[in-house]
Amino acid sequence: MAGAPALDRLPLVTDDAAVRVVVEANAGSRNKLKYLPEIGGFELHHVLPLGTSFPYDFGFLPSTLGEDGDALDAVVFADEPVPPGTIVACRLIGVIEAEQGQPGEAKKRNDRFLAVARLSHLYRHWHNVGDVPAKALDELEAFFVSYNAQRGTEFKVLGRAGAARATELVTQGRRG
Template identity: 30%
Template sequence: MNMKKQPTITVVVENPKGSCNVYRNDHELDNFYLERVMPKGMSFPCDFGYIRSTTGTNGDPLSAIIIGDCHTFVGCKIRCRVVGGLLSTQIEEDGTSITIQHFLVLPIADGVQQIRNLSELPSIVLENLKSFLINDHATTGKKLKFTGKLDHTEAMKFVNEASTEQEIKFKLELVLPQTDSSGKPFDKILFEELNRELIKKFNGLTVYSRLPAEGFWKTKDATVQQTVVVYQLMLACIDHPYWQQLKANLEKKFNQTEVMITYGPSKQVK
């Protein structure tokens, strides 16, 4: 069957199918811990986990339920396709309520390619999942009421909006001299300040510093060789006003006629 390829996401398993233990991931420490044990006779009907690199409205990654027969373990990462989602309202013991989305996904490794949308899942699968979720919430003193469904397109819109990853489109290079025109090295504090600014500006995005590299500049009378520092950043977009202001600041700090900042499309060799 010739079907358009669906985008994939990475799901991290917190609770494997068949487990009666409920594990949670401390996302700040990236450690799993045992939260509680289900009542006797209850166990997870599927692998339960979360979609990596997403943040929901409650500050946690989006929840995912893996429909498949893979034998997994706590912390296992699985490439999956999103087929839809279940919408529900969780009612706390004090009467307050929050909206929850449960995203249903299929593992790529299972090879179940014919199911593309929530409507194609057997109804018994959805009913069993709903029954389990309602009973599991009841064991913790909470009520769960299902309010709707999401098809593949609607679910992927949620996932994309919650994604903390951005598509890398540009490679930017910033070149600075390591020494002044007399050969005296610039104070390393200048480079450290730039490192900190770039890391803070781009939320910890890796800044590559190649030191040293050699640059050659041809003047009227001779070719001048100078040791340079090259910063490389992989970016989703180019903030032109920011880079123009940074360029002007660096030209003043390093006493340069011009600081070279270039960028272009980031493409991989296929």
């Protein structure tokens, strides 16, 4: 569409104060895509090994920039997997604060923001990280440790925080 902003430059917040997440990997998929603003499209970035898949939709918050040089990462709790490239309006409910980097090198912050799809029926009652079952959070953290280890990267969980902290960190990461 002529004149449309690139996905990485979309306004972060919708008219009704939801945040947008651009999905790069949908729940149940082994494929992780990466948005390339220079071509305005997605490229296959890597494939998870057999027997592993993304537990929830995973993507980025447009118009943000993290310490790692990429847009802020987000996990989307939605009723069904959403196709990659879809923009999902969400409510931030928390954050898994984390550091990531190559072994032996200084680590950079690379948090995982937790968001509920605004149109979700199953997760509509989740408003803060405390609403998410602890076992689900434990497994999600273990997934990101394993997911990064498969690519030779260390992922260290620093802690979990609620919606207020998530909003604060996203505000700090906003660009443009």
